[in-house]
Amino acid sequence: DAGVTQSPTHLIKTRGQQVTLRCSPKSGHDTVSWYQQALGQGPQFIFQYYEEEERQRGNFPDRFSGHQFPNYSSELNVNALLLGDSALYLCASSLNRGTAIYFGEGSWLTVV
Amino acid sequence: AQTVTQSQPEMSVQEAETVTLSCTYDTSESDYYLFWYKQPPSRQMILVIRQEAYKQQNATENRFSVNFQKAAKSFSLKISDSQLGDAAMYFCAYSIPSISSGSARQLTFGSGTQLTVLP
Structure with a gap:
């Protein structure tokens, strides 16, 4: 049973990039x-x-956007990177009618 | 807004002993979910145990159990027979259910408790 998988594991970007x-x-x-x-x-x-639509959003600027594909996989896009965007980005999956939420190993983003 | 407070930044326990990690939360909701997650140095967030607020019985998962006090808004995690592999950062988290599906929605996390297990 495959768990939540994320890619890339680590990456370094320059300020202003996407x-x-x-x-x-x-x-x-x-x-x-x-x-x-x-x-x-x-x-x-x-x-x-869920169902390829953003269902709920936290307090993050519009520079952060996402997408979900028909196979349920997802992408997170961040534009105009700031130094403060350096962090571990975790993806979590669950069933629409479930209460258990499982996380992937994360993607380490460093902005220089 | 819901908040989750973990007042113990660090805890330590002797191997094979029992330790309790504290968590309190603030909410005006009557129905919600509570979780404990473990984050080892690999940084993967691992679900340890979860509790539905409408259930009076405390959840247990092998050596892990919770003490859920709804009126006090307290949700502590007890680890029995502590093992070296239990050493990690532990996060308490809260979620309200989706009105349409009952599923857990966004998680609100506490600041974490770093658990050290001494051999």
Whole structure:
């Protein structure tokens, strides 16, 4: 049973650039959420996707956008990168009618 | 807004002993979900245990159990027979259910408790 998979594992970007992170949910899961975790802090909710639509959004600027594909996989896009965007980006998947939320190993983004 | 508070930034326990991690939350909702996640140095967030607020019985998963006190808005995690592999950052998290599906929506996390297990 494949768990939540994310790519890339690590990446370094320059301020002002754009980045795309990818996530494949756990087998059978249809809902994907993205979280940002800065060093030494708990994860912060970015947004959640279900049926290819953004269902819920946290307090993040429009520079953060996402997409969900028909196979339930998802992308997180961040435009005009700032140094403060450096963080671990976690993808989480769940069933639309479930309460268990499972996370991937994350994508480490460093903005220089 | 819902908040989750973990008042113990660091805890330590002797191997094979029992330790309890504290968590309190603030909400005006009557129906919600509570979770404990473990984050080892690999940084993957691992679901340890979850509790539905409408259930009076405390959840248990092998050596992990919770003490859910709804009136006090308290949700502590007890780890019995602690093992070296239990060493990690532990996060308490809260979620309200979706009105349409009952599924857990966005998670609100506490600041975490770093657990050290001493051999």
